[in-house]
Amino acid sequence: MRILGIETSCDECSSAVVEDGRRILSNVVATQIPFHAEYEGVVPEIASRKHAEWIPRVVGQALSEAGVSAEDIDGVAVTAKPGLVGSLLVGVSFAKAWAWALGKPFVGVNHILAHLYAPLLSEDVDYPFLGLLVSGGHTLICRVDGFDDISILGTTIDDAVGEAFDKTAKHYGFGYPGGLAIDRLARKGDPAACRFPSPNLYKGEHRYDVSYSGLKTAAIRQLDQFWNPAYPRTPENIAAAFEKAAVDMLLSRLERAVEDTGLATVVAGGGVAANTYLRSRLAGRTGLRALFPPLELCGDNGAMVAGIGFKYLERGDRDGLDLNASPRVPIFRRLDRPAAGRD
Ligand code: KG4
Ligand code: ZN
Numbered sequence: 158m159r160i161l162g163i164e165t166s167c168d169e170c171s172s173a174v175v176e177d178g179r180r181i182l183s184n185v186v187a188t189q190i191p192f193h194a195e196y197e198g199v200v201p202e203i204a205s206r207k208h209a210e211w212i213p214r215v216v217g218q219a220l221s222e223a224g225v226s227a228e229d230i231d232g233v234a235v236t237a238k239p240g241l242v243g244s245l246l247v248g249v250s251f252a253k254a255w256a257w258a259l260g261k262p263f264v265g266v267n268h269i270l271a272h273l274y275a276p277l278l279s280e281d282v283d284y285p286f287l288g289l290l291v292s293g294g295h296t297l298i299c300r301v302d303g304f305d306d307i308s309i310l311g312t313t314i315d316d317a318v319g320e321a322f323d324k325t326a327k328h329y330g331f332g333y334p335g336g337l338a339i340d341r342l343a344r345k346g347d348p349a350a351c352r353f354p355s356p357n358l359y360k361g362e363h364r365y366d367v368s369y370s371g372l373k374t375a376a377i378r379q380l381d382q383f384w385n386p387a388y389p390r391t392p393e394n395i396a397a398a399f400e401k402a403a404v405d406m407l408l409s410r411l412e413r414a415v416e417d418t419g420l421a422t423v424v425a426g427g428g429v430a431a432n433t434y435l436r437s438r439l440a441g442r443t444g445l446r447a448l449f450p451p452l453e454l455c456g457d458n459g460a461m462v463a464g465i466g467f468k469y470l471e472r473g474d475r476d477g478l479d480l481n482a483s484p485r486v487p488i489f490r491r492l493d494r495p496a497a498g499r500d
Pocket of ligand 2: 292
């Protein structure tokens with residue numbers, strides 16, 4: 158089955174053709190970064206306008222790069238939630254119209270589940286495994302029992318990890334988008350230059366939760382308090398210390414989840430899964446199989462949407478023309494006491 162995937166939930170206008178949920182025939186990602194850079198953040202009105210202008214061409218390019226015509230497509234998958242509602246609506250409306258005009262089945266997919274599917278486009282992984290979804294809008298540690306079956310172990314109690322990268326980078330003028338700018342600077346810095354405090358959320362329902370608002374405030378407003386005066390206060394050192402604190406917080410919670418569940422496979426997804434330090438720390442952890450999407454599939458892309466869309470369409474799921482976009486999703490089922498994984 159060849160599925161056309163459409164992704165317009167934020168600032169990437171993307172479309173892909175994927176065969177049988179695995180073989181990527183094309184994956185066109187038209188980034189809007191230059192249009193949002195001067196505001197150092199995504200401007201929702203600009204994002205939806207650009208999607209409306211670009212989507213027909215991006216879909217056309219995805220088909221031509223895949224070497225297929227519209228008739229060769231067996232179904233359409235589109236991100237329907239969560240995201241910026243104006244942006245989502247462009248993709249959902251286009252997908253519905255395109256599928257209706259050509260008489261193809263279509264299905265709306267959840268962006269979070271699509272990110273967790275991204276590494277499965279190229280790897281064989283057995284369920285269950287632990288999922289680490291880290292992006293500009295989400296921070297989740299979860300147990301994944303199927304492509305559409307996840308239970309939340311931990312999440313952020315305030316800001317998403319990518320948001321903390323973006324806001325810290327914005328404050329220091331490191332560049333936009335912030336996560337990539339910090340990653341690049343950090344490679345030339347020394348994380349020992351600053352010892353940021355780590356929130357103590359050890360107990361009960363917060364055992365796997367993270368919190369980034371304290372780190373963000375410390376990095377932006379209280380640098381003097383935590384800085385080691387033996388080190389020069391360079392952008393590289395600030396970036397390295399911030400990155401280590403932000404990523405180590407994720408790793409400590411993930412470590413608890415690995416120990417408690419006995420699950421030894423971690424699948425990461427989302428823009429922050431592109432982070433060099435996170436990737437090397439997880440890949441270097443003995444006894445753990447860590448799977449990351451290739452860098453081009455970490456951020457928002459149509460291939461992950463077409464990939465997971467295949468799973469739904471294959472089992473007969475269809476959406477009707479009443480499919481709507483929704484900016485939020487109800488939080489997935491939360492697991493208080495994780496069951497052992499090797500059952
Ligand atoms: O998944 P994504 O493209 O969009 C959302 O669904 O949010 O993730 C974007 C986030 C941004 O916060 C961006 O700064 C962050 O991913 N990011 C990174 C890196 N590349 C992108 N964060 C840390 N290190 C990176 N290399
Ligand atoms: Zn995303």
